[in-house]
Amino acid sequence: MSQPETLVIVGAGQAGGRAALTLCEAGFTGRIVLIGDEAHLPYERPPLSKALLKGETDLAACSLFSEASFIASGIEHFKCVRVSAIDPAAHTLRLSDGSSLGYSKLLLAMGGASRTLDLQGRGFNNVRYLRTADDAVTLEKKLTPGTRLVVVGGGFIGLEVASSARERGCEVTVLEAGSRLAARALPERLSEALLTLHRRKGVTIHLGAQIARLNGTDRVQSVALASGECVPCDVLLVGIGMQPNVELAREAGLSTGSGIKVDAYLRTSAPDVYAAGDVCEFPRGDGQLHRQETWRNAEAQGRLAALNMLGQSEPFNSVPGFWSDHYEFGLQTVGVLAADARIIEREGAEDGFLLLYMDAHSKLVGASGWGVGNSVAKDIKLCERLIESQVSLPVEQLADASVSLKGLLRGAHA
Structure with a gap:
């Protein structure tokens, strides 16, 4: 009788936690091991500098799992443990406590450390x-x-x-x-x-x-x-940025740059080893490798890496984006804010505005917005759909706040 598969995730942050949860939701019946150097269950990082820091919430509210649901999931959580070495040929890991662990497939989602x-x-x-x-x-x-x-x-x-x-x-x-x-x-x-x-x-x-x-x-x-x-x-x-944790992968002979290099399916240069989240350097449509330090990227890549570990073979093509909150104002971006793009300014209420990034063919490639509360969220979502439509848009109408973005989107699908 063949042994059940063991899927190991190194890094118990947003990407690693989402991957583990996705494996469970997809019905994987083998062994899932989640290794993290913190004592906590996987949690979301954005509240750390906002709601958690202001005392408006606690860590339990930021966690991807409740304690009860995590226990019920059957995921093995190795807390306060680091991986000290990877042997890709033998499909084994050496842990900081001196033990070793074999894997069928491995996801590297170690994130980074503060500079x-x-x-x-x-x-x-x-x-x-x-x-x-x-x-x-x-x-x-x-x-x-x-x-x-x-x-x-x-x-x-x-x-x-x-x-x-x-x-x-x-x-x-x-x-x-x-x-x-x-x-x-x-x-x-x-x-x-x-x-x-x-x-x-x-x-x-x-x-x-x-x-x-x-x-x-x-x-x-x-x-x-x-x-x-x-x-x-x-x-x-x-707060001067973060340094991706690439040393472990580099020492194991994996291809690395500013992060751990992967192909379109989030596969590294080693067989059966994937990477996701802040540490992952992935190809985008421009043919270049990119790395993103955002909640949205970690969430999307963690989920996709898990599914591809189960044999889905789907390329990563999620539209990038992030948000940031400051007092009563919020900013959001979606797509690529290309330096060589033509920027169209679209004014909003209460000192709010949208900046729309157009390519040489008048296609929307990115957008950023500023406004009170979550006021720009709807427009940013519409911009995401316009980016995905890949149709040429009337620039003069984009600049006119009286022209509905939803109407332009309907025109794009007509």
Whole structure:
């Protein structure tokens, strides 16, 4: 009698958790092993910098499983364990506790780790990062009214923490080395909208900020800038991006670049090994390899990788997108915000707007929106369907807010 298959998932985050859940939903009857270096069940990361940090929710509400449903699923959860080596030829893993584990198929969804700030060789005890639920719980306790929070990095993590901290009554300063906020991911108009909003809410923002030194002994008491200004500090939050966890795959001989390279089916260069989520470098329609650090990407790739491990053989072609919340405003994007695209601006209510990215054939390839609450969600969803339609659109009507996007979509399908 042949042995039942063992499907192993390394990484118990959004992508890994979704993959495990998908295997169960698809009726897989073999052994499912989920390996994670945290003590918690898989959870969603977006609330860490928002609702969880503000004390509006708890970790259980962010989890992909309830404790009872996870037990009922039969998934074996190896907590607080790391994989120290992969042997693709033997289809085995070596674990940090010294044990080994065989697999029939393997999914690598290890995500990444926070990029660290050069602390000049000193061990400051008030420097914080935000990558895990434990990070969020620790930081939340520090964000009391009047606390002087200095955020290094004007990207999404830094700005979302700044928003949450201001709502908790903290004094917040953001230090961004670049010339504008979130420049790597957003167009200039959205960067300006973020800058205006955060300053209006009382956040001090320094653009082009260069840190000269950190003052203090066991704690950072102030941050000295190259400009000569000194920023007082009770808590220093570092939000300068993440580094994909590719070392394990690289040491096993898998093809890697900025992430673990996969084909259209999320298969790595090793037989029976797949990758998904933040660590996955995948091909897109432009022929280039890309990596995305978004909830949406982790969710979609985790699900598809699981199905392909079961023999579905479906290529990954999900339209990219992300969202970010700041005070009462939210921004959303969908598709590709190509640098060489023609941008059409479409004005909305209450300082809201849409930016529509058109290719040379007047086809919509991407869109980004800004508005109060979730007000842009409907338009972004319509834009996603317009992107998928791949039809040429009347540019002058796209720019006219009185022309319904739904009407344009109906015309595209006529």
